[in-house]
Amino acid sequence: MTAGWAVPVPVGFEVAGHRVTAPLGTGAWGSVYAAEPVDPAVPPDGVALKFLPAGALSPAQHAQLAEVVARERRYATRLRHPRLIRTRALATARDPGGPLDGAPVLVMDRARTSLAELLAAAEPGAPLPDAGRLLAEICEGLAHMHGNGLVHGDLKPSNVLLAADGGVRLSDFGLTAELEGTHAYGPHGGTPDYLPPEWSTALLGARGVPTRTTRDVWAFGVLAHQVLAGGLHPFPGQTGRARAGAALGYAAGVDGLRLWPGIPAPWRALVADCLSPDHARRSAFPAAELLRRIRALDGGARTGRRFRRRRALDVSGTPGGGAPGTGRSWFAARTSAPGRPGVSRLVWSVVALLAVCALLTGPTGEPAPPRRLAVGDLRPDADVPAVYRAMITEAAHRCQHPDLVTPALVAAILFVESGFDPDARRPNGDGGLAMWTPGVFNSWAVGVRGPQPSIFDPGDAIAVLGLYLCGIDARFAHLPGDHHPLLAAAYEYGSGSVLAAGGVPEKARAFVDRVLAAYDRYAVR
Amino acid sequence: MPDDRAAPHTVIVQSGEGGPPHRIAPGQRLTFGRGAPGRTPDIVLANPAVSRLGGEVVAREDYWRVSNFSADTGYVVENLEGAGEYVRVPPRRLGVPVPFELSRLVLPGVDGRAELKVFAPGHAFADLPPPGVAGEPTVSAFALDETARYFQVLTALCEPRLRDPSATRIPGSEQIAARLGLGASAVAFHIGYLADHKLRLRDRGDSGREALVALALRFGLVREEHLALLPPGNP
Numbered sequence: 129m130t131a132g133w134a135v136p137v138p139v140g141f142e143v144a145g146h147r148v149t150a151p152l153g154t155g156a157w158g159s160v161y162a163a164e165p166v167d168p169a170v171p172p173d174g175v176a177l178k179f180l181p182a183g184a185l186s187p188a189q190h191a192q193l194a195e196v197v198a199r200e201r202r203y204a205t206r207l208r209h210p211r212l213i214r215t216r217a218l219a220t221a222r223d224p225g226g227p228l229d230g231a232p233v234l235v236m237d238r239a240r241t242s243l244a245e246l247l248a249a250a251e252p253g254a255p256l257p258d259a260g261r262l263l264a265e266i267c268e269g270l271a272h273m274h275g276n277g278l279v280h281g282d283l284k285p286s287n288v289l290l291a292a293d294g295g296v297r298l299s300d301f302g303l304t305a306e307l308e309g310t311h312a313y314g315p316h317g318g319t320p321d322y323l324p325p326e327w328s329t330a331l332l333g334a335r336g337v338p339t340r341t342t343r344d345v346w347a348f349g350v351l352a353h354q355v356l357a358g359g360l361h362p363f364p365g366q367t368g369r370a371r372a373g374a375a376l377g378y379a380a381g382v383d384g385l386r387l388w389p390g391i392p393a394p395w396r397a398l399v400a401d402c403l404s405p406d407h408a409r410r411s412a413f414p415a416a417e418l419l420r421r422i423r424a425l426d427g428g429a430r431t432g433r434r435f436r437r438r439r440a441l442d443v444s445g446t447p448g449g450g451a452p453g454t455g456r457s458w459f460a461a462r463t464s465a466p467g468r469p470g471v472s473r474l475v476w477s478v479v480a481l482l483a484v485c486a487l488l489t490g491p492t493g494e495p496a497p498p499r500r501l502a503v504g505d506l507r508p509d510a511d512v513p514a515v516y517r518a519m520i521t522e523a524a525h526r527c528q529h530p531d532l533v534t535p536a537l538v539a540a541i542l543f544v545e546s547g548f549d550p551d552a553r554r555p556n557g558d559g560g561l562a563m564w565t566p567g568v569f570n571s572w573a574v575g576v577r578g579p580q581p582s583i584f585d586p587g588d589a590i591a592v593l594g595l596y597l598c599g600i601d602a603r604f605a606h607l608p609g610d611h612h613p614l615l616a617a618a619y620e621y622g623s624g625s626v627l628a629a630g631g632v633p634e635k636a637r638a639f640v641d642r643v644l645a646a647y648d649r650y651a652v653r
Numbered sequence: 654m655p656d657d658r659a660a661p662h663t664v665i666v667q668s669g670e671g672g673p674p675h676r677i678a679p680g681q682r683l684t685f686g687r688g689a690p691g692r693t694p695d696i697v698l699a700n701p702a703v704s705r706l707g708g709e710v711v712a713r714e715d716y717w718r719v720s721n722f723s724a725d726t727g728y729v730v731e732n733l734e735g736a737g738e739y740v741r742v743p744p745r746r747l748g749v750p751v752p753f754e755l756s757r758l759v760l761p762g763v764d765g766r767a768e769l770k771v772f773a774p775g776h777a778f779a780d781l782p783p784p785g786v787a788g789e790p791t792v793s794a795f796a797l798d799e800t801a802r803y804f805q806v807l808t809a810l811c812e813p814r815l816r817d818p819s820a821t822r823i824p825g826s827e828q829i830a831a832r833l834g835l836g837a838s839a840v841a842f843h844i845g846y847l848a849d850h851k852l853r854l855r856d857r858g859d860s861g862r863e864a865l866v867a868l869a870l871r872f873g874l875v876r877e878e879h880l881a882l883l884p885p886g887n888p
Contacts, residue, residue, distance in 0.1 A: 320777075325661050327701060328775060331855040332868060363712075373679035373714035379661040380678030405661075 135159040135231060142166055143233050146175055149446045152238075155286075155300065158200070162238060174292070174508070176238035179221065182231035185525035199233065203278065211269030213237060213289055213299040225362065239289035239297060240518075243351070247285050247359035253390050258294075260426035261525055263352050266567055267298035267422055270348060271415040273298075274341045275353035283341055283347035284322045293505055293535070294521045320368040321361065322347040325379035326407055328372070341446035342410040348418070349402025356395055362403060379405040384485050394425050503652055504534025510650040512539045512546050516561070519587055523594030533597045536651035537643075541593065541619060543650075544642045551587045562589040585586040593619070607631060616643040658853050663775045664712040665850055668696050669768035674850075681847050682711040685769060686722070696769065700762035702726075707760060711748070715775040718748040719758060731757045733770070734802050754798060755846065774851045795852070797873050799882070802835075803843040804875075805853065808882050809833055810844075810866050811875045833884065 133154040141148045146163035154532040158180045164172050180200060208214070216235045221395060223229040245261070250256055254306050266288055280287075280298065287300040324346035353362040362385070363378065379381050385403060387396050398421055404410040432480055468572050506512055506521065520538045527533035545563035547553035553559040560583035573581040573592045578649070581588040597615050600623050602615050607630065617636035618626045625633045662676035666683055675683055675695065684694040686707035694706060704723040711718045720741045721728050733755035741750050754776050758769040776797050797804055804852045807868035809829045813820040828845065830837040846860030858864050869875045 327661065328663075329659050329661055329853065331659050331853045369714050373663065376661045376663060377680035377712075380681060382678060382680035552874045 133159045134362065135177055135181050135228070137161055137177075137228060141221075141228065143177065143221045143224075144217055144235050145170075146177060146235065152176060153242075153274070158237075170502035175216070176236050176237045178233075178234040178236055179228070180232040182221070182228060200232075200276060200301055204413055207273070207276075207278075208302065209267035209269060211265055211271045211272065211296050211298060213297040215238070218289045231319065236299075237291065237297070239299070240292045240294075241290050243287050243288035243290065243296075243355070244285035244647075246290070247354055250358040252358045253388065255391075256358070257354045258522065258525065259355050260422065262288075262296060262355055264419065264426055265421045266298065266351065267348065267415055267419040269296065269298040270344055270421060271419050274344070274415045279341055280340050280344050280347075282319065282322075283344050283351065284319050285351060288351070292517065294518055295505075320372040322350050323372065324407070324410070325376045325405060329375065340407060340411075341414065342407045345402050345410050345413060345415065345418070348415070349399050352395075352402060353387060353391070353399045354397070355614065356391045360388050362387055362399065381405075398422065398425070406624065459630070461462070502529070504536045504647075505652045506535045506539060506650055507652050510536070512543075512650060516542070519590045520594075525591045526591075526594055532601060532615070533594060534651065536647050537612060537615065537652050538590065538594055540643045541597075541616060542590070543637065543646045544616075545620075550584060550589075556585075560584045561586045562593045564589055564592070572599070603627065612647065613640045616640045658829040658849065662712070663715050663773065664710070665772040665774070665790045666696065666710055667772075668697065668698070676709070678714050679714055682709050684709045691866045698760065698762075698769075698806040700760070700764075700767040702762040703760050703767050706808065708742075710769070710771060714749070715777060716750055716752060716773055717771060718750050720747040720749070721745060726761055728780070729759045729760075730771075731759060733757055754801065755803075766837040772846065772850050774846075795872065797851075797874060799879070803840075803847055804879075805833060805882055806835075806840055806843040807847060807865060807869055808875050810862055811869055812880065812883060814866060814870060815875070815877055815880060823866055825862075826860075 133151070135154075135158060137148050137151075137159065139148055139150065145166055147162045147166045148163050151159065152162055152172075158178050160176050160178045163175050163177045165175075170418055178200075214237045217235070218233060219233040221228045221233050223231075243266075246256055246648075251629065255260060266283075270280065270283070280301070282300055283298070287298060289297045291297050293373040324343055326341065350362055354360065361371055363371040363374040365374050367600045374383070378385060385400055387399055391399065398418065400469050401413045402410070402418065404413070504524075512520065517535075520542070521535040524533050524535040524538050542548055543560055546561050548561065550561045551559075552561070552563060554563065558564060562583070564583040566583055569581070569583050569589075569592055572595055573588065581592065583589055600618050601611055601615060603623050604611055604618075604626065607614060607626075609631075613632045614626050617632045617640050621633060621636045621640050625636070657676060660676055661678045663679055664677050666675045666677070668685075668880065673709070677683055681828055683696060684706060685698055686694040687703045687705050688694055688697045688701065689705040692705065698707065704726065706722050708719060708721045708723065708728065719728070719730060719742055723744050725744050727744055728742040730740040730742065730749075730751050730753070730776075732753040734753070738753065740749060740751055751771070751773075754773050756771045756773075758771055760767045775796060797807075806829060809832050810823060812832075813822050813824065824832070826837050826840045827833040829835070830840045833840070844861055844865065847865055848857040852865070852868060854861060854864045854868070856864060
């Protein structure tokens with residue numbers, strides 16, 4: 129169903145060695161389709177095709193089109209960064225006599241979903257799972273663009289794509305502009321909800337309205353609020369126009385900024401800085417600086433997220449649980465254990481303490497260093513069942529030791545333990561995807577998963593495995609060398625045996641070697 | 654005087670008695686009236702028939718509301734685009750929403766009438782989004798009403814260049830007035846509205862005409878098909 133799309137393309141249309149298989153989505157300027165290689169000998173390569181209009185447009189669109197197409201083509205191939213969507217090739221559609229003839233086509237990596245879809249499905253008021261990581265990665269992309277003299281110009285949830293590994297990929301460079309000094313002049317346009325207040329009243333020069341990096345920073349502030357508050361917009365109103373009006377009123381000093389109270393104070397301060405009312409004040413917060421702050425705060429978000437399930441349970445029995453007064457966020461629970469119905473103060477305190485100890489503190493008791501781009505991510509061609517990939521990646525990325533607890537390590541342990549069989553069992557009662565020993569599992573699963581976590585639930589088994597690996601490493605802080613073998617040995621034979629041996633115990637050697645071999649097959653180098 | 658045209662605002666109020674325009678953002682209000690000792694409204698209308706505190710204008714989103722604080726006098730908001738459209742504001746009526754982009758708020762007075770001109774240049778027009786497409790629509794910065802009189806004036810300004818790209822002549826107000834059958838002062842008003850409030854030209858030059866034509870053509874605001882909006886015949 130592509131009626132009304134910017135560029136309708138029939139399924140089966142071939143371009144650049146690929147055949148269109150399904151429509152994915154459309155914007156005002158182009159439409160995106162899933163595609164697969166035409167040659168059956170070539171394996172599916174996870175490609176999306178973005179078609180830009182060839183011509184025959186309504187007059188109102190005509191004026192901006194040439195510029196948008198030119199920008200998209202120019203920046204799509206020039207921008208190379210792990211947080212920006214990769215354009216593999218540029219092509220031109222051949223459709224002699226047909227409407228698509230001459231349409232520019234971008235051959236891009238296909239994303240799994242977009243932030244817009246995550247926000248649409250989010251529980252209003254509650255942060256998205258992995259909120260801190262998402263924001264850090266979005267900010268990484270922005271900082272890279274700004275550092276290279278570019279303004280994205282149209283940052284919004286539907287342009288924040290999530291790849292198969294869950295990583296952020298910024299997309300849509302149709303409004304991207306190149307800075308000349310401190311200004312750029314882009315095509316005129318934008319999305320009201322994400323435009324800074326000064327945009328609508330900026331004075332027009334002969335070349336239009338200047339675009340500055342602070343435009344992206346404002347958009348990031350709006351987006352960050354939505355990520356931290358389950359999609360809620362920072363300005364009140366039921367329509368984009370109303371919210372844009374409220375933002376203008378705020379910029380004029382009519383109203384203060386009233387951000388969702390469930391967002392913890394340091395994150396609220398970050399959002400408020402991004403939403404500084406004018407360019408001058410906002411320019412004190414460049415993307416690179418925001419990124420440093422987010423990475424420093426990210427530990428808090430990671431800790432907080434494990435309260436989420438409990439909170440959802442609480443709220444389900446509490447009418448109006450999402451309202452500011454009653455729906456005290458999970459973030460708040462981290463520092464103040466609220467006496468909420470159904471959960472005792474003690475449990476909350478213990479859970480909070482455990483989580484903080486397990487995730488926030490490194491060997492020295494200092495907050496763990498910020499997570500860098502992990503090299504141990506799962507290779508796309510790794511022989512790991514697709515159904516578990518997202519769970520594995522999420523479990524690993526929750527940890528504050530990005531070099532250590534990687535998706536590849538988690539996957540390698542699962543492979544050696546059960547061969548990815550969720551129903552595997554041993555006579556002694558161990559079982560499931562991670563071959564957990566029930567007693568050990570239960571002690572690590574406290575407060576992490578639902579009310580009755582099960583070793584036979586793949587999601588529970590993987591999540592708790594990630595938590596275990598992340599937490600147990602603190603005991604090995606004094607041991608030199610690569611900790612991957614230590615973690616694998618500890619998982620199978622207990623951390624006590626590792627400590628007693630001062631390294632990998634002899635009995636664990638075979639097991640550890642198998643894990644490391646699997647790791648080599650799975651890990652991105 | 655500092656150029657406050659870039660200050661956040663959606664509504665501009667200009668007193669019929671002159672003075673600089675007032676710009677207000679959503680949620681901000683301007684009171685008007687004759688005033689009394691110790692009680693000076695934001696806009697003073699020195700007409701004995703106007704109440705001391707006659708009413709107020711409040712900006713909302715991209716439109717505005719008007720309240721009538723008078724106990725016995727009704728006001729009228731006229732659409733400056735003509736066509737005789739108007740909104741009545743009975744005595745003591747609060748918060749009447751006004752849908753016009755260019756309005757004149759008329760208060761009956763002794764020896765004629767008192768009036769305020771109120772502009773809401775931020776009215777939005779969709780960029781013809783594909784129907785049924787989810788997601789946030791992209792809006793253009795240039796919210797031009799192609800059915801408005803000011804757009805006709807802009808088209809007439811660009812007409813020579815649209816018909817002959819090498820033309821350098823830009824018609825003057827009198828020529829446009831004759832071409833469109835308007836008064837010269839109406840044409841001057843619309844050019845001023847476009848340059849100062851609607852498109853907020855940074856450097857409007859003498860009359861703003863050259864800068865308006867350059868901007869309109871550069872960004873494709875006025876195109877060949879718009880020539881159909883002009884009366885038949887050549888300039």
